[in-house]
Amino acid sequence: MTEPRILVIEDEPDLRAGLQHNLELEGFGVDTAADGKQGLRKAMQDKPTLIVLDLMLPQLPGLEVLKQLRAAGHATPVIILSAKGQDRDKVQGLEIGADDYLTKPFTLSELNARIRAVLRRTTVRRPELASTEGAPVLKFENLVVDFRRFTVARDGEEHQLSRYEAEILRMLIDRRGEVVSRQDLLRKVWGYVHLPTTRTVDNHIARLRKKLERDIDHPVHVVTVHGLGYCFESRPLEETPT
Ligand code: CA
Numbered sequence: 001m002t003e004p005r006i007l008v009i010e011d012e013p014d015l016r017a018g019l020q021h022n023l024e025l026e027g028f029g030v031d032t033a034a035d036g037k038q039g040l041r042k043a044m045q046d047k048p049t050l051i052v053l054d055l056m057l058p059q060l061p062g063l064e065v066l067k068q069l070r071a072a073g074h075a076t077p078v079i080i081l082s083a084k085g086q087d088r089d090k091v092q093g094l095e096i097g098a099d100d101y102l103t104k105p106f107t108l109s110e111l112n113a114r115i116r117a118v119l120r121r122t123t124v125r126r127p128e129l130a131s132t133e134g135a136p137v138l139k140f141e142n143l144v145v146d147f148r149r150f151t152v153a154r155d156g157e158e159h160q161l162s163r164y165e166a167e168i169l170r171m172l173i174d175r176r177g178e179v180v181s182r183q184d185l186l187r188k189v190w191g192y193v194h195l196p197t198t199r200t201v202d203n204h205i206a207r208l209r210k211k212l213e214r215d216i217d218h219p220v221h222v223v224t225v226h227g228l229g230y231c232f233e234s235r236p237l238e239e240t241p242t
Contacts, residue, residue: 036060
């Protein structure tokens with residue numbers, strides 16, 4: 001397993017260097033960016049495991065970095081660094097898909113704890129960080145969905161699910177047999193208040209289908225209901241009694 005790689009987007013040189021040094025000591029691979037534009041480019045190209053994102057940045061503000069990253073379909077976990085008095089930005093950051101935030105000044109051990117916690121509950125993780133308790137394993141005709149490990153095995157071939165893919169799938173399965181609208185998925189999975197494009201949902205559904213479906217042109221599990229949304233149609237083989 002490769003070590004988690006963290007991208008630190010922070011314009012303040014001392015803080016940036018300090019964070020890099022500390023996170024490397026913690027065993028993470030670390031890359032840095034000094035402004036929002038460079039940060040967004042690295043975030044998209046290098047696909048880090050997690051991003052530590054300052055809000056007040058030159059070139060492109062932190063919230064804009066996050067917005068563009070999510071709009072492009074990247075589910076990379078993001079921890080926001082906000083200054084005191086930026087509460088509104090912080091809330092907006094969480095609404096547009098940040099995973100957690102820290103208010104400056106913070107201690108390095110606080111940051112480390114947040115990073116570990118976010119990595120524990122998100123997708124790409126080291127095996128020793130992998131246990132999330134309580135999530136079931138569901139079996140369908142040719143599928144095994146494991147929400148603890150965020151994996152799906154189709155005809156025995158295992159695929160890793162991204163966090164968003166797993167959450168979409170969980171919502172569709174929870175409402176099995178019902179039509180779930182794109183707006184519902186956006187609201188519940190992404191938590192958007194001001195809805196951006198529903199294409200984000202379609203892109204994630206397309207990726208999810210590549211993992212779930214034998215024939216992506218003729219899906220049998222996640223079915224499109226034209227003009228309305230998506231529906232999970234398969235019946236589980238074993239269900240925990242309710
Ligand atoms: Ca700053």
